[in-house]
Amino acid sequence: MFLLGVFLWPAVPAAGQDQTGGSLIIGTPETGAFPLIQFPLEAYDSQGNFLSHLKAADVAVNEDGQTLLIDQLKTTQNGLQLTVAVNTHPSMNIPVNGSTQYGEIQTALIDWIQKYPAPTLDDFSLATSTGLFLIRSTDPLQWEKALQDYQPDLFKAQPNLVGLADALDLATDPLGRQEMKRAILFITPALSPALLSTLPDYTSRARQIGVRVYVWMVAPSDTAEVAPALRELATQSGGKFNLLTPGAARPDVESQLANLRKRYEVLYTSKIQDSGNHLLSVQMTIDKQPVVSNERTLRLTVLPPNPIFLSPPPQLNVQIAPDSSASAETPPTQEQVLLKILVEFPDQHQRDLKATRLYVNDRLVAENLQPPFDQFI
Secondary structure (H helix, E strand, C coil): CEEEEEEECCCCCCCCCCCCCCEEEECCCECCCCCEEEEEEEEECCCCCECCCCCHHHCEEEECCEEEECCEEEEEECCEEEEEEECCCHHHHCEECCEEHHHHHHHHHHHHHHCCCCCCCCEEEEEECCEEEEEEECCHHHHHHHHHHCCCCHHHCCCCCHHHHHHHHHCCCCCCCCCCEEEEEEEEECCCHHHHCCHHHHHHHHHHHCCEEEEEEECCHHHHHHCHHHHHHHHHHCCCEEEECCCCCCCCHHHHHHHHHEEEEEEEECCCCCCEEEEEEEEEEECCEEEECCCEEEEECCCCCEEEEECCCCCCCCCCCCCCCCCCCCCCCCCCCCEEEEEECCCCCCCCEEEEEEEECCEEEEEECCCCCCEEC
């Protein structure tokens, strides 16, 4: 009876680290090419800035408690769904540099949009105090026209949270691509106590949806102390708060949003050898502090390879000399036989082999430690 063993590459044990700063976020892993596994990764420093110059050597995968080096790390663009929500107020009509406060904001947004290439992975919506003005446009020229065409009557404007509510509603729509991010740019004056009292509910909803809110509060500098709820709306959702005082430079839109369009794709070789649920995370050092990502569960079916002989001879005839005094004229016997095999992977995950070994009556008689692995002498 012949016994054949087929062995896979072994796992390499290591240890993990504890998270103390920065943030790492991994998305849903793709396991179709197992043992190669690919997943999206976002990496931010302690200030929320995207880490845009990582190398493969900076990132390690923690798979079921084993630390593995990665094979590849590349930056990709994932696109952004942005809604600009405008909450107008008569104070935005204050003259500033030959224009008005609202006019300067409008110009800053148009200047930003004019630098956009077409086509783009992003889409743009405009929400106002009276309803939605533009929904999910991917044409930068259409974005620009919408901003130019929207001319609110600032003298009669009554601040409300309609635009913010509509923007949050839009953020619940299905994403055009799963990897896209969502963001809201909320342009607003200082709010009344009644409106401020409702903001925690909006903040909670933004966090539940996973949309970042960037707040531009248009107000004199001495009103900054009335904006803690607006600040929390921004910071707790992962966005930023900006106070726009008369005559001050407008925030750079692209510098605030550029990080949301980027992510990494990580590719590594898994060492999993058993079916079931397995835990995956990423670890690295950010600002000299060890950081560990969220955990993802890998659900895999991993079965042993199945070696099969291909047309083995039905019998082997070996002539054995009766004793050591056999005549030199005894015909030589055939001492070598070529046996070929096929290795199937019942779990449909094709993997590289490290070795194949042939046993005869439980005794190792042939071994392949390098290709070809599918034949024995």
